[in-house]
Amino acid sequence: MTTMLSSDLPLPKIGRGKVRDIYAVDSDRLLLLATDRISAFDVVMAETIPMKGAVLTQISAYWFNALEGVVHHHMISANADEIIASVPALKNHRADILGRAMLCRRTKVFPIECVIRGYLSGSAWKEYAATGTLAGETLATGLVESVKLEPAIFSPATKAETGHDENITIARMREIVGDDDTYTLESMTRAIYTLGEELAREQGIIIADTKFEFGRDRDGRIILIDEVMTPDSSRFWAADAYQPGRPQPSFDKQPLRDYLDAERRAGRWNGDAPPPPLPASVVDATSKRYLEAYRRITGADLVI
Numbered sequence: 001m002t003t004m005l006s007s008d009l010p011l012p013k014i015g016r017g018k019v020r021d022i023y024a025v026d027s028d029r030l031l032l033l034a035t036d037r038i039s040a041f042d043v044v045m046a047e048t049i050p051m052k053g054a055v056l057t058q059i060s061a062y063w064f065n066a067l068e069g070v071v072h073h074h075m076i077s078a079n080a081d082e083i084i085a086s087v088p089a090l091k092n093h094r095a096d097i098l099g100r101a102m103l104c105r106r107t108k109v110f111p112i113e114c115v116i117r118g119y120l121s122g123s124a125w126k127e128y129a130a131t132g133t134l135a136g137e138t139l140a141t142g143l144v145e146s147v148k149l150e151p152a153i154f155s156p157a158t159k160a161e162t163g164h165d166e167n168i169t170i171a172r173m174r175e176i177v178g179d180d181d182t183y184t185l186e187s188m189t190r191a192i193y194t195l196g197e198e199l200a201r202e203q204g205i206i207i208a209d210t211k212f213e214f215g216r217d218r219d220g221r222i223i224l225i226d227e228v229m230t231p232d233s234s235r236f237w238a239a240d241a242y243q244p245g246r247p248q249p250s251f252d253k254q255p256l257r258d259y260l261d262a263e264r265r266a267g268r269w270n271g272d273a274p275p276p277p278l279p280a281s282v283v284d285a286t287s288k289r290y291l292e293a294y295r296r297i298t299g300a301d302l303v304i
């Protein structure tokens with residue numbers, strides 16, 4: 001399988017994220033294509049990580065299938081041949097879309113990142129350590145870093161066009177999308193995370209926190225969209241190395257982060273773009289981590 005930094009398909013490109021390229025198929029459908037780009041500390045690296053795009057797309061596809069009957073979702077197909085059968089314009093681009101593309105129902109997106117945290121980590125730990133609160137709500141005293149939160153905490157954020165998403169209170173979310181949709185989005189978020197966290201934990205991965213997006217389809221239904229419980233939208237930890245009271249290594253990006261930290265400490269990188277070139281050993285170790293994440297989550301090797 002070829003590795004890809006950027007895609008160029010014969011469809012209107014309507015967006016480009018740090019990792020994914022977004023194409024319009026028609027008024028009802030989108031093609032989301034995960035390249036092999038990788039970012040760390042908010043900087044996109046110059047190298048590609050072989051198989052990363054396929055891992056991301058196929059982990060999302062695994063979850064959409066697992067959630068069948070639990071929530072409505074946007075996936076039509078993540079199979080290249082099925083996609084080509086339904087979008088003939090892609091027939092000469094099978095190698096470009098193989099494994100990494102998902103054909104989706106197009107929706108009107110809620111402008112809210114539905115974040116749910118089952119463990120106290122990252123910015124949530126920083127806030128708690130400073131003020132004893134999370135998303136403005138007071139938590140129990142004496143919690144340690146990375147501890148399991150029961151129940152999990154729903155902490156929405158607004159989708160920022162540029163820069164970092166801004167955490168908002170649930171009261172603010174009600175003002176933005178209304179009481180009924182706030183209730184529905186929180187309930188859906190909890191149902192999806194509860195199922196995912198439990199299934200992943202049985203397979204040796206802790207999904208410490210994650211972020212979902214939802215949209216309204218043509219029939220007015222609220223459906224799960226975007227990517228689902230991937231290493232890019234979630235914090236994945238190895239369950240066998242989990243130890244509360246300290247930060248946990250990141251399952252997928254730790255080799256990359258360790259390398260970049262060392263470059264920074266050595267004064268060879270200032271933390272901004274352009275990033276330093278990555279040695280082949282770091283690229284290789286990172287690719288293996290993504291493939292291992294797929295294997296653990298789904299219980300099978302990724303076959304493309």
Ligand SMILES: Nc1ncnc2c1ncn2[C@@H]1O[C@H](COP(=O)(O)OP(=O)(O)OP(=O)(O)O)[C@@H](O)[C@H]1O
Nearest residue numbers: 017018019020022074104105106107109215225226
């Ligand atoms: N079914 C859908 N209908 C409409 N828009 C969707 C659907 N699924 C995903 N999207 C949108 O597609 C975009 C995917 O972009 P992507 O995640 O690659 O980049 P980003 O979120 O802008 O940046 P980042 O790289 O930080 O994630 C998001 O804006 C998401 O809301």
Ligand SMILES: [Mg+2]
Nearest residue numbers: 017018226227
């Ligand atoms: Mg995104």
